[in-house]
Amino acid sequence: MPRIAYLGPQGTFTEQATRALTADFAAELIAHDTVHSALDAVRLGDVEAAGVPMENSVEGAVAATLDGLVGGAPLVAVAELVLPIRFDVLLRPEVDPLHATSVASHPHALAQVRGWLSERLPRALDVPTASTATAAAEVANGTADAAVVAPVATRYHPELTRLASEVADVDDAVTRFLLVRRPGLLPDPTGADRTSIAVVAHDEVGALGEVLSELSLRGINLSRIESRPTKDRLGAYRFFLDFDGHVADTRIGDALTGLHRRCFEVRFLGSFPKADSKPVNVRAADSEQAFRRSMSWLDEVRAGRIA
Amino acid sequence: MPRIAYLGPQGTFTEQATRALTADFAAELIAHDTVHSALDAVRLGDVEAAGVPMENSVEGAVAATLDGLVGGAPLVAVAELVLPIRFDVLLRPEVDPLHATSVASHPHALAQVRGWLSERLPRALDVPTASTATAAAEVANGTADAAVVAPVATRYHPELTRLASEVADVDDAVTRFLLVRRPGLLPDPTGADRTSIAVVAHDEVGALGEVLSELSLRGINLSRIESRPTKDRLGAYRFFLDFDGHVADTRIGDALTGLHRRCFEVRFLGSFPKADSKPVNVRAADSEQAFRRSMSWLDEVRAGRIA
Numbered sequence: 001m002p003r004i005a006y007l008g009p010q011g012t013f014t015e016q017a018t019r020a021l022t023a024d025f026a027a028e029l030i031a032h033d034t035v036h037s038a039l040d041a042v043r044l045g046d047v048e049a050a051g052v053p054m055e056n057s058v059e060g061a062v063a064a065t066l067d068g069l070v071g072g073a074p075l076v077a078v079a080e081l082v083l084p085i086r087f088d089v090l091l092r093p094e095v096d097p098l099h100a101t102s103v104a105s106h107p108h109a110l111a112q113v114r115g116w117l118s119e120r121l122p123r124a125l126d127v128p129t130a131s132t133a134t135a136a137a138e139v140a141n142g143t144a145d146a147a148v149v150a151p152v153a154t155r156y157h158p159e160l161t162r163l164a165s166e167v168a169d170v171d172d173a174v175t176r177f178l179l180v181r182r183p184g185l186l187p188d189p190t191g192a193d194r195t196s197i198a199v200v201a202h203d204e205v206g207a208l209g210e211v212l213s214e215l216s217l218r219g220i221n222l223s224r225i226e227s228r229p230t231k232d233r234l235g236a237y238r239f240f241l242d243f244d245g246h247v248a249d250t251r252i253g254d255a256l257t258g259l260h261r262r263c264f265e266v267r268f269l270g271s272f273p274k275a276d277s278k279p280v281n282v283r284a285a286d287s288e289q290a291f292r293r294s295m296s297w298l299d300e301v302r303a304g305r306i307a
Numbered sequence: 308m309p310r311i312a313y314l315g316p317q318g319t320f321t322e323q324a325t326r327a328l329t330a331d332f333a334a335e336l337i338a339h340d341t342v343h344s345a346l347d348a349v350r351l352g353d354v355e356a357a358g359v360p361m362e363n364s365v366e367g368a369v370a371a372t373l374d375g376l377v378g379g380a381p382l383v384a385v386a387e388l389v390l391p392i393r394f395d396v397l398l399r400p401e402v403d404p405l406h407a408t409s410v411a412s413h414p415h416a417l418a419q420v421r422g423w424l425s426e427r428l429p430r431a432l433d434v435p436t437a438s439t440a441t442a443a444a445e446v447a448n449g450t451a452d453a454a455v456v457a458p459v460a461t462r463y464h465p466e467l468t469r470l471a472s473e474v475a476d477v478d479d480a481v482t483r484f485l486l487v488r489r490p491g492l493l494p495d496p497t498g499a500d501r502t503s504i505a506v507v508a509h510d511e512v513g514a515l516g517e518v519l520s521e522l523s524l525r526g527i528n529l530s531r532i533e534s535r536p537t538k539d540r541l542g543a544y545r546f547f548l549d550f551d552g553h554v555a556d557t558r559i560g561d562a563l564t565g566l567h568r569r570c571f572e573v574r575f576l577g578s579f580p581k582a583d584s585k586p587v588n589v590r591a592a593d594s595e596q597a598f599r600r601s602m603s604w605l606d607e608v609r610a611g612r613i614a
Contacts, residue, residue, distance in 0.1 A: 074614035
């Protein structure tokens with residue numbers, strides 16, 4: 001059975017996401033304390049892959065994942081999952097919600113259910129914890145009356161009362177997770193794929209503009225750009241780019257070779273089916289057929305047969 | 308002996324340029340009345356090639372040549388020549404220059420030696436002619452006392468006195484000529500080449516900008532851009548682009564396939580050694596080696612061997 005690492009502890013949204021990302025096969029999930037540790041377990045071959053959080057629609061990018069992906073031997077993402085962030089609320093069975101005096105969770109989680117808590121657990125004071133999973137444990141051991149947790153946490157605490165499910169003040173908060181592996185056979189193109197790369201441009205006027213033009217000129221839709229310091233020196237940045245398309249697509253390959261020529265560093269971070277499965281829109285000028293025709297035309301021109 | 312057409316009549320700068328452009332081989336030169344007629348003689352196979360004027364540093368583009376190159380079956384330029392425009396002045400042998408009463412030439416030629424004429428032929432009035440060659444004929448038949456002509460004209464009128472050579476008020480007036488052929492084996496790359504194309508962009512916002520970006524992104528130096536109406540409808544233009552490099556160069560081919568995909572029409576008008584022989588400057592990111600390395604890298608990434 002393949003071993004899959006994930007950012008622990010047990011019972012968090014990352015475990016839940018990693019279970020969903022590996023739902024197609026039987027896997028042994030292994031919690032790691034940090035993203036760094038989970039990714040290194042992949043690099044060392046201790047596990048086949050790792051489930052890590054990439055970005056949250058409220059909190060933004062997960063810096064530890066961005067830095068971890070490029071801080072060592074190559075890794076590629078082979079799948080993504082977008083998980084709606086809706087919480088379960090667990091309660092000590094003997095406590096009446098209206099009289100609960102404390103509610104534990106990760107501060108981000110507490111912030112995302114503030115409205116709900118003020119109505120349903122009106123007397124409970126916040127008990128901030130390192131993770132939603134820790135909060136569940138605090139209720140189980142009697143330190144807190146209630147906990148705001150990921151739905152997966154309930155499997156570890158069947159003794160606690162589930163007061164509510166699908167709790168979220170804002171309906172559309174989501175987190176995007178990746179399943180990351182060592183380089184190997186890539187997922188097949190589906191027509192609804194995303195490609196992730198990280199580039200370090202040369203320190204020249206207009207360098208980032210040229211990077212983006214390599215994409216836009218080929219009609220490639222950039223869905224995300226994040227910058228992180230390279231840590232070499234102040235003012236040097238690595239850009240994480242996500243765009244529509246698969247590295248097997250000619251227009252994507254063409255853009256990537258352009259970036260490879262002009263950038264100080266290009267790291268391929270994977271091509272995988274988009275979580276939303278929405279087919280990628282390709283302009284006529286950037287279709288496989290247009291590329292084939294333009295190459296045939298150039299061959300004929302170079303051979304002196306047409307002009 | 309190959310037959311070569313040129314824009315006549317005999318004895319003009321175009322004959323002189325065409326002689327220089329065909330100096331490597333014995334050729335029979337055949338004057339044509341118009342650029343159109345000379346180019347059609349090539350298209351029909353009546354001649355091997357044609358010598359035509361492309362642009363003048365004072366007068367600008369030669370519209371008849373631009374329109375003629377794209378108005379029919381494909382033609383490609385295989386050589387260019389930049390000719391300094393300096394005139395000979397021919398005189399009837401029996402006339403004293405100070406008493407010459409008329410000086411014949413093409414109006415552009417008369418304008419380019421105005422200062423010289425006022426000093427050396429102070430009493431001569433202008434006699435405008437259709438070409439500098441016609442002016443020489445008018446002196447030969449006694450209609451005018453003097454003529455401002457292309458140096459080559461003197462070979463047709465040995466009976467006339469050559470009053471002066473290398474006459475030009477402005478020293479650096481030049482005309483660029485092309486030797487044009489049907490498509491066939493292209494001149495070999497020399498490292499100091501020019502490529503000419505004509506493109507019709509789609510009628511979309513930013514279309515010309517994208518065309519120019521295909522060149523600039525690959526570090527391709529655009530040396531000239533001219534627009535001519537396509538004659539289909541008002542506001543539709545064809546752009547004539549000259550840039551440094553040979554179609555056999557990978558960066559040039561890469562840019563051309565990009566243009567072919569995005570443009571309504573691309574015509575290749577030739578790759579040939581630049582008249583100035585100045586080596587083309589190629590950025591490291593656009594070198595043959597950089598292209599090769601980027602393609603190898605992409606192949607490895609697609610095969611899942613590196614990331």
